[in-house]
Amino acid sequence: xxxxxxxxxxxxxxxxxxxxxxxxxxxxxxxxxxxxxxxxxxxxxxxxxxxxxxxxxxxxxxxxxxxxxxxxxxxxxxxxxxxxxxxxxxxxxxxxxxxxxxxxxxxxxxxxxxxxxxxxxxxxxxxxxxxxxxxxxxxxxxxxxxxxxxxxxxxxxxxxxxxxxxxxxxxxxxxxxxxxxxxxxxxxxxxxxxxxxxxxxxxxxxxxxxxxxxxxxxxxxxxxxxxxxxxxxxxxxxxxxxxxxxxxxxxxxxxxxxxxxxxxxxxxxxxxxxxxxxxxxxxxxxxxxxxxxxxxxxxxxxxxxxxxxxxxxxxxxxxxxxxxxxxxxxxxxxxxxxxxxxxxxxxxxxxxxxxxxxxxxxxxxxxxxxxxxxxxxxxxxxxxxxxxxxxxxxxxxxxxxxxxxxxxxxxxxxxxxxxxxxxxxxxxxxxxxxxxxxxxxxxxxxxxxxxxxxxxxxxxxxxxxxx
Amino acid sequence: xxxxxxxxxxxxxxxxxxxxxxxxxxxxxxxxxxxxxxxxxxxxxxxxxxxxxxxxxxxxxxxxxxxxxxxxxxxxxxxxxxxxxxxxxxxxxxxxxxxxxxxxxxxxxxxxxxxxxxxxxxxxxxxxxxxxxxxxxxxxxxxxxxxxxxxxxxxxxxxxxxxxxxxxxxxxxxxxxxxxxxxxxxxxxxxxxxxxxxxxxxxxxxxxxxxxxxxxxxxxxxxxxxxxxxxxxxxxxxxx
Numbered sequence: 001x002x003x004x005x006x007x008x009x010x011x012x013x014x015x016x017x018x019x020x021x022x023x024x025x026x027x028x029x030x031x032x033x034x035x036x037x038x039x040x041x042x043x044x045x046x047x048x049x050x051x052x053x054x055x056x057x058x059x060x061x062x063x064x065x066x067x068x069x070x071x072x073x074x075x076x077x078x079x080x081x082x083x084x085x086x087x088x089x090x091x092x093x094x095x096x097x098x099x100x101x102x103x104x105x106x107x108x109x110x111x112x113x114x115x116x117x118x119x120x121x122x123x124x125x126x127x128x129x130x131x132x133x134x135x136x137x138x139x140x141x142x143x144x145x146x147x148x149x150x151x152x153x154x155x156x157x158x159x160x161x162x163x164x165x166x167x168x169x170x171x172x173x174x175x176x177x178x179x180x181x182x183x184x185x186x187x188x189x190x191x192x193x194x195x196x197x198x199x200x201x202x203x204x205x206x207x208x209x210x211x212x213x214x215x216x217x218x219x220x221x222x223x224x225x226x227x228x229x230x231x232x233x234x235x236x237x238x239x240x241x242x243x244x245x246x247x248x249x250x251x252x253x254x255x256x257x258x259x260x261x262x263x264x265x266x267x268x269x270x271x272x273x274x275x276x277x278x279x280x281x282x283x284x285x286x287x288x289x290x291x292x293x294x295x296x297x298x299x300x301x302x303x304x305x306x307x308x309x310x311x312x313x314x315x316x317x318x319x320x321x322x323x324x325x326x327x328x329x330x331x332x333x334x335x336x337x338x339x340x341x342x343x344x345x346x347x348x349x350x351x352x353x354x355x356x357x358x359x360x361x362x363x364x365x366x367x368x369x370x371x372x373x374x375x376x377x378x379x380x381x382x383x384x385x386x387x388x389x390x391x392x393x394x395x396x397x398x399x400x401x402x403x404x405x406x407x408x409x410x411x412x413x414x415x416x417x418x419x420x421x422x423x424x425x426x427x428x429x430x431x432x433x434x435x436x437x438x439x440x441x442x443x444x445x446x447x448x449x450x451x452x453x454x455x456x457x458x459x460x461x462x463x464x465x466x467x
Numbered sequence: 468x469x470x471x472x473x474x475x476x477x478x479x480x481x482x483x484x485x486x487x488x489x490x491x492x493x494x495x496x497x498x499x500x501x502x503x504x505x506x507x508x509x510x511x512x513x514x515x516x517x518x519x520x521x522x523x524x525x526x527x528x529x530x531x532x533x534x535x536x537x538x539x540x541x542x543x544x545x546x547x548x549x550x551x552x553x554x555x556x557x558x559x560x561x562x563x564x565x566x567x568x569x570x571x572x573x574x575x576x577x578x579x580x581x582x583x584x585x586x587x588x589x590x591x592x593x594x595x596x597x598x599x600x601x602x603x604x605x606x607x608x609x610x611x612x613x614x615x616x617x618x619x620x621x622x623x624x625x626x627x628x629x630x631x632x633x634x635x636x637x638x639x640x641x642x643x644x645x646x647x648x649x650x651x652x653x654x655x656x657x658x659x660x661x662x663x664x665x666x667x668x669x670x671x672x673x674x675x676x677x678x679x680x681x682x683x684x685x686x687x688x689x690x691x692x693x694x695x696x697x698x699x700x701x702x703x704x705x706x707x
Contacts, residue, residue, distance in 0.1 A: 278697075281584075288582055289666055323635060324661055327674040355665035362669055 012185045016178025024171060031163035038159055042152040043131070047112055050133045053083070053145045058135065066141055070096045073143075082148040084117070084130055090140025097144075108134045108142050115146065129153070188217055192224075204232045245294060249287065256283040293430040296352075297437040309348040309442075314395060314461075315340035315386045317350060321357045322384045329365050329382060336361070340386035344393055346461055348442045353395075356438040357384070359431035360397040360457050368401025368454065391463050392444075398456040409448040435459065481596045482524065483507040486516030486542065487531040487558070496529070499585055513537025523551045526596040529588070532559035532570065540573040547574035554595035558583070567664060586698035590650040597649065609644035612704045614683065614691055616644050625683060635660065636679050643692065643702040652699035676700055 007013060061069040066087075073085045077098040086097035088108065099117050112133045118125040132146030191209060198206045207228060208221040263276030318340040329336040346353075364382045383398045435457075436446040444461040483500060487493040488511050500507040508525075510516035514536045520528055528546075532539040543555050556577040557570045570578040576598075577591050609616045613626040621637060623630045632640065638660050643651065653672040657663055680692045693701050 284582075285584075292666065320661065320663075324663075324667070324671055324675075327678055328669060328671050331674060351664055354663050358663075358665060358667055362667075366669075 007179065007182055007186060010182045010186050010189075013178050013182035016174060016181060020171065020174040020178065023174070024167060027167050027170065031160075031167065035156065035159050035163065039152070039156050042155065046131050046147045046149070046152065047133070050112070050131065050145050050147055054133050054135060054143070057143060057145065061137060061143070066095075066137070066139070069137075069141075069143065073097060082151060084132065084144070084146035084148060086142075086144040088142045088144075090142075095141075099144075108144055110134050110136050114149070185217070192217075192221065196224075199228065204228065204235060249290065252283060252287050252290065256280055256287070259283060290430065293434050297430065297434055310350065312346055312348060312350050312353070313343040314346050314353070314393060315343050317353055317357065318384050318386045318395065321354050321361065325358070325361045325365065329361075332365050332380075334365060334368065334380040334382055337381055337383045338385075339383060344386055344388055346393055346442075346463075348461070352438045352441065356435040356459060357395065357397070359435045360459070363431050363457075364397050364399040364401065364455075368399040388463070392460045393463055395459040395461070396456055398451045398454060400451070400454040403450060403453060403455040404448060406450070432457075479593075481505045481526045481592065483527050483529060483592065483596075484510065484516065484520055484525040485529045486510045486513065486520070486534060486539070487529070488512060488534045489531070496585075496588075500589075503589070513539065513542050517542050517545060520546055520553060521549065521551060523553055525553050527592050528553050528555040529592065530555055530557050530575070532557050532561060532566075540570060540575075543574045554598060556588075556591055556595060558588075584697070586650070586695075587652050587654065590652050590655065590699060593649050594646055594651070594655070597646075609641070609647070611644055611647045611691060611702060612689060614644070616641060625687065630682050632679075632682065635675070636682070639675060639679055640683070640702075643700065646702075648701065648703045650695050650698050650701045655699070 057069060057072060060072045064071075070087055073087050073096040076083065077085050077096065084097070084099050086099045086108075087095045089095055112131070115130050115132045116127050117130060118127055129149045130146040131149055132144050134142055134144040136142055188211070195206050195208050207225050210218050210221050210225070212218070259276060259279050263273055263280070267273045267276055319338055322336055322338045326336050361382065361384065368380060368382070380400055382400075383396075385394070385396045385398070387394050387396075432446070439446040439459045439461070442461050444459060447458045447460065449456040449458060481500075483505055485493060485496055485500075485507055487496070487509070490511070493509050493511065497507050497509055508519060510519050512535045516528075516530070516534070517537060519525075520542075528543075530539040530542060534542075537545075539557055539559075543557070546553065546555070554576045555574070556579060557575045558579055558581055559566060559570065560581045567578045567580075576595055579588060579591060607617060607619045609618070615624045616637075617623075618641065623632055623637065623640060639656065642656065642659050654664075656672050656676075657665075657667060676692065676694075680690075684690045684692060689704065691702050691704065693703065695701055
């Protein structure tokens with residue numbers, strides 16, 4: 001019962017019923033119109049034939065008077081058919097005719113009207129309806145000619161009945177169809193609801209079934225599935241982030257706590273304590289940096305962290321940041337070369353792009369500093385380049401360091417991943433993933449390439465649209 | 468200006484207003500500034516803070532961004548509409564790029580994301596307070612001891628000998644000389660000389676300063692650029 005109630009509440013069913021109602025009203029209107037028109041046509045036909053016959057009989061009367069008329073009537077009354085005849089005297093006695101009795105009392109009146117009379121059928125008198133025309137002849141004689149209406153009544157009944165039945169039939173068909181369609185839709189929607197419930201309960205692997213008919217429900221299911229896919233990815237990302245945060249924040253936190261405890265236990269002088277506190281502050285600062293970087297990555301991954309951005313010259317940023325790091329490279333015995341001559345306009349955040357580039361240059365200096373190159377003419381060069389390649393703008397930092405093995409390249413973009421070879425160096429392990437996040441925030445990508453020898457990190461940004 | 472006010476100015480004593488709702492953070496700052504001899508009042512919500520700041524007798528306002536009864540940005544905006552131009556520094560837990568821009572747009576003069584080092588806050592507040600007291604300089608020449616910097620001709624001389632500086636080194640020295648005697652932090656240098664606010668991860672600024680120092684102080688007995696441990700740098704004639 002409840003299921004039926006739900007069925008009636010479905011949109012498909014309501015639609016079917018609505019259309020059905022309109023259709024029914026329309027059909028009934030047509031039926032009534034046709035019915036009444038047919039009846040009028042039949043009635044007219046009957047009255048015309050009756051008038052014609054009266055005309056003929058009056059002709060007979062004019063030739064031979066009442067006697068000829070009576071004889072004529074008697075002859076016609078013998079013939080089978082639905083014609084009715086009656087001739088009475090002025091006092092109402094029947095002179096000739098095939099009607100036994102007329103319902104109305106008294107004399108027949110002149111004119112055309114409907115009349116009830118009795119016919120013996122199966123030994124019993126039954127009232128019949130007839131359309132009659134009566135004329136009064138000189139001397140008070142009355143001539144009545146009529147037609148039994150049973151036949152037209154039957155015809156009319158047939159029209160009404162067939163019409164009624166066909167409407168009923170169509171109604172039944174439509175209701176069945178509506179129920180069928182609604183149930184079909186309902187089953188699929190129910191399936192969808194069931195799946196979404198499961199997903200809400202936490203099972204993100206569930207997907208809506210796509211029937212393959214490519215109808216509107218299929219399309220809905222497909223886009224919902226795509227959405228679920230994306231949500232699942234985000235959830236996975238979130239879980240990874242929290243796992244990593246848990247792991248990598250706890251390590252420095254533990255160190256910090258240890259230093260504080262150690263200072264409490266072992267410090268003998270104020271200077272000892274001072275030193276220990278300095279150390280604690282350094283650790284705390286490191287944590288803050290880590291935390292800020294994580295926040296920025298999280299924001300970048302959530303998307304839309306900054307509105308629109310400004311129009312910037314990427315070449316200018318490259319020169320600025322390279323200039324900032326130039327002395328550092330110099331101290332590490334490296335040469336920082338900038339290849340960015342023409343201004344290249346992009347849309348974005350100067351701060352974030354500057355930060356990304358700073359991270360890349362910083363990495364390049366950090367990881368290629370120790371490498372001693374025999375080949376002197378390419379000795380420890382770091383090249384920062386900005387160039388436009390068709391529909392992308394590439395900001396790249398290339399070094400002559402040890403590079404990163406191809407199988408590790410995807411991994412180092414993940415948060416906190418630091419290859420074993422670099423574990424001992426300072427750094428949070430967030431530099432590259434922060435740069436990648438900033439690239440994504442600008443609808444761009446970050447790729448690691450072989451620079452043979454060395455590593456080339458390419459930050460690709462889409463060319464600014466003309467708007 | 469009152470006589471006492473003038474005396475304060477000479478002694479470098481600041482009258483500060485701290486608008487901060489976190490009681491322990493406020494207590495810490497009040498104590499720290501008083502220990503240095505500054506006078507500091509504290510308001511714990513936006514409305515009180517606005518009322519206190521409205522008569523403009525403070526040198527610098529230190530305003531927490533998120534405070535009850537009136538948001539820090541709204542407070543500064545309201546003061547600026549009243550033509551009260553007391554320099555204001557915003558403290559905020561929101562350290563993202565666009566938050567900073569919003570803060571400065573509201574009329575704040577500086578923006579410091581939480582958590583911060585006290586030395587950083589102190590250096591910034593001192594710079595703001597001095598900027599308020601001394602009319603913006605239109606001098607074309609800065610002079611500290613025998614070091615001279617001409618902003619128009621971009622010439623720098625020490626004891627009459629011209630020193631050749633890169634454009635960025637010139638800007639770095641100009642900033643240090645403009646704030647001679649005051650402590651400037653590494654982030655302040657990155658902000659004002661390079662116009663970036665990100666965390667450079669490494670000691671890039673130190674390398675720049677030491678290069679500049681090599682050009683300025685080399686072969687001179689009096690060192691002008693000093694490192695202030697745990698804070699930053701200062702340019703002055705005598706070491707403290």
